[in-house]
Amino acid sequence: MGRKGRNGSSFFTSLTASFIAAIKKEGGVVKKLFVFLITVVLIGCNDQHIVEDVGFVQALGMDKTEKEDKFLVSAIVPQIEPDAENEREFLTTVSDSDKEATLSLSRQSNREIENGQLRNVLFGKEAAMKGIAEQIKTMNRDPIFGTRVKVSVVNGQAYELLSKPYTQHPQVSVYLDALLEKESKLQMTAETRLHQITRDLFEEGIDPIAPVIKIGGDKIVLDGIALFDDDKYVDKINPVxxxxxxxxxxxxxxxxxxxxxxxxxxxxxxxxxxxxxxxxxxxxxxxxxxxxxxxxxxxxxxxxxxxxxxxxxxxxxxxxxxxxxxxxxxxxxxxxxxxxxxxxxxxxxxxxxxxxxxxxxxxxxxxxxxxxxxxxxxxxxxxxxxxxxxxxxxx
Missing domain, CATH: 3.30.300.210 (Nutrient germinant receptor protein C, domain 3)
Known part of the structure; x- marks a missing residue:
């Protein structure tokens, strides 16, 4: 439950008094209803998961590192502080799973980091060539990763693409999501959401595809369609x-x-x-x-x-x-x-x-x-x- 308003206490007192009056008048059924509602309200008020204290990751990048089983994980978290110089927090860590990465990213922020608003997962080209199946499996085991999550390949490093300041698009995660959404509707790139790439990864008789994006000056540009052999990136179809x-x-x-x-x-x-x-x-x-x-x-x-x-x-x-x-x-x-x-x-x-x-x-x-x-x-x-x-x- 969020923070109470200034008049929250008096409102709750008034509400309680009204229910007590109703109990005296109506008896047993209303009494049971009252007990149920009070329980729900008390449980809700005990929830300390305050929105202002949570940082929701909107874009996640994964790049290959020198260690075989580790990824460089980059995350964009929108900034809500009104006096902040930047409109986002950019966090990085080295990890072998998104769960471990989330905990590590939280230690770098004054907010608790969560993936509940995640829209895009970007694999750097070298990471995609290494194989993405294990990461896709991990995401599917986590109910927070929903059908909205899109999977793309970066021609280069996901870290560089996400960390770059785009002067005309300071909210890079929103810009990236809108770009991919628009291009997929026009059938100029694949609409590769998590459930779609999972289906094609593990179904016989088809290999998955995904959008390829890259840095183009002060913009993010579409760079074709990624071709996978099983879970490994092997080539791309050019945009033309x-x-x-x-x-x-x-x-x-x-x-x-x-x-x-x-x-x-x-x-x-x-x-x-x-x-x-x-x-x-x-x-x-x-x-x-x-x-x-x-x-x-x-x-x-x-x-x-x-x-x-x-x-x-x-x-x-x-x-x-x-x-x-x-x-x-x-x-x-x-x-x-x-x-x-x-x-x-x-x-x-x-x-x-x-x-x-x-x-x-x-x-x-x-x-x-x-x-x-x-x-x-x-x-x-x-x-x-x-x-x-x-x-x-x-x-």
Whole structure:
């Protein structure tokens, strides 16, 4: 219970007197109710967990140290002191678990440090390459780590990103959370909350993904999509290819993409901005005589509005518009092929192709199949159909 107001005592006395009067008038039922309420109030008043005395961590960074089982843990705690020079406390410690780290961080602050308002956990690149499974397991065992917590990888050190003063965004934890929330809604990065990365870490037939961020001058900038082999970071999808990756990853309705078509159309180069995208993905597993010879078709249907167009076609003419749609589909298809080849070369199944294969086989067939072994060599072919449903006003 929080601190009492100036008139708290007289109010409580008045309330008690009213209840006593009610007891005399009504008898047994009210008496029992009164005893229950008084018990609740007394228990509440005995709770010394005063909000002003608690520092809630909003962003937590984890970096590799020279010691094999230790992490450099960094924490951002919003400052509530009205006269404080900074709007945050920045605390660090070396630990092998978040629980031990929390206790150590508390010894550096005049407030009790807790993770109840945690929004983001950042793994430095080297820490992510080492593996994140044990830390993810630890967080799942702690009920304080809820579904709101997002997991990201920092291209560099989480310590440096969290400790840097961003002059236009003094509340870095709020800034970081809003940035990741916005970009995930636009399908430009993964929405990787704790329960999602846990599911993909421990489910067969899929590898987890996460946002990659980095310091960009006086800003935090999105730096692509982290690719994991099991729990180890191995590579990333660059930001310019993020939209194509998400065409392959699943269905969605959001965002825009700027494309320079690889092939010339009527002898001229084409650039366009495709907006208000609706994407449908369908994965088809073509069974063969043996599971090792399985083939995969990834059907992608994208629809959207043409906001900008630079090229030789007259898109007000139906025939030219259909030509542009075909070229758009071919361009996306080629870039999708490049991404699939990269994923297979790195032996990461970030698209969850294995889940589709597993669901198409019997339990015994899947168990006999060495998916890790055959995945890099199976045929995964994207087929892209593009439809332009609005060209705006062109003269």
């Amino acid at each position: 290819d993020a939209r194509i990756f998400f065409f392959l990853h699943g269905s969605f309705s959001a965002g825009a993409v700027h494309l320079k078509l690889d092939e010339k159309v009527n002898g001229g180069k084409v650039q366009l901005l495709f907006d208000s995208i609706r994407n449908k993905r369908n994965v088809k597993v073509k069974k063969a005589a043996s599971p090792e010879n399985i083939k995969i078709d990834v059907e992608i249907n994208i629809k959207g509005a043409l906001l900008e167009y630079n090229g030789p076609l007259d898109i007000t003419k139906n025939q030219d518009l259909r030509t542009l749609e075909k070229q758009l589909g071919k361009s996306v298809e080629k870039r999708a092929e490049d991404i699939i080849q990269k994923l297979q070369a790195k032996q990461v199944d970030s698209l969850g192709i294995g889940k589709k294969v597993r669901n198409s086989l019997s339990y015994d067939q899947w168990n006999r199949l060495d998916w890790q072994e055959i995945y890099p060599n199976i045929d995964i072919v994207p087929h892209v159909k593009a439809e332009i449903n609005d060209i705006g006003v062109y003269s």
